[in-house]
Amino acid sequence: MTASAEMNGLDRRAAVRQLLQHRDAGATETGPGLVITGLGSATWDVAAAGDRDETFYLWGAMGGAVAMGLGLALARPEKAVAVITGDGEALMGMGALATAARHAPDNLTIAVLDNGLYGETGMQSSAASGTVDLVALAQSCGIVDACSLEDEAALESFSKRVFDGAGLKFARIAISEAMPERVLPMRDGVLLKARFRSALDL
Secondary structure, three states: OOHHHOOOOEOHHHHHHHHHOOOOOOHHHHOOOEEEEOOOHHHHHHHHOOOOOOEEEOOOOOOOHHHHHHHHHHHOOOOOEEEEEEHHHHHHOOHHHHHHHHHOOOOEEEEEEEOOEEHHHOOEEOHHHOOOOHHHHHHHHOOOOEEEEOOHHHHHHHHOOOOOOOOOEEEEEEEOOOOOOOOOOOOOHHHHHHHHHHHOOO
16 A cells, blocks of 8 residues: 555654664663664654664755665674665665665664655655555565554564664555654754764764
């Protein structure tokens, strides 16, 4: 079922909070999970769940979230890494899914919030609303553990695996078209880089 047909999808902000609820698991060994966000709503949703030094917001780097998350996961295999982004951003950088599958780091989870719309540019329909099945795309790239989450039970089950470091995972999360109030974290790229590096003891 496409996002355009899912008028009553999951609440995006609640879904993101759910995805992040286990990021401190195993903190005594490797520290909290690391999060890379795609531009726009995904960034605001993650910030609303609680701004953390271990989160890097890409802001305007559309299409770069999966690639950055993959690089981070490969560079720091002891850390669990989650990429949280939207369907439009993921489509712009879809080639990164093939590269992620090729390297298949155990510590990387990719979560795509799919309402079938480009929220940043006027709510135009994205290809995910009709011609592109994001889960099939991920699977065709070679990501075996790829699923669509369309209800609370599925989201709850998947959220327990986001930071478990037990294999490359991809989830398309069906969200409603509602746009909650923006929660804007810092926008200074230099400061974001500095605090993220500090969180990684670099």
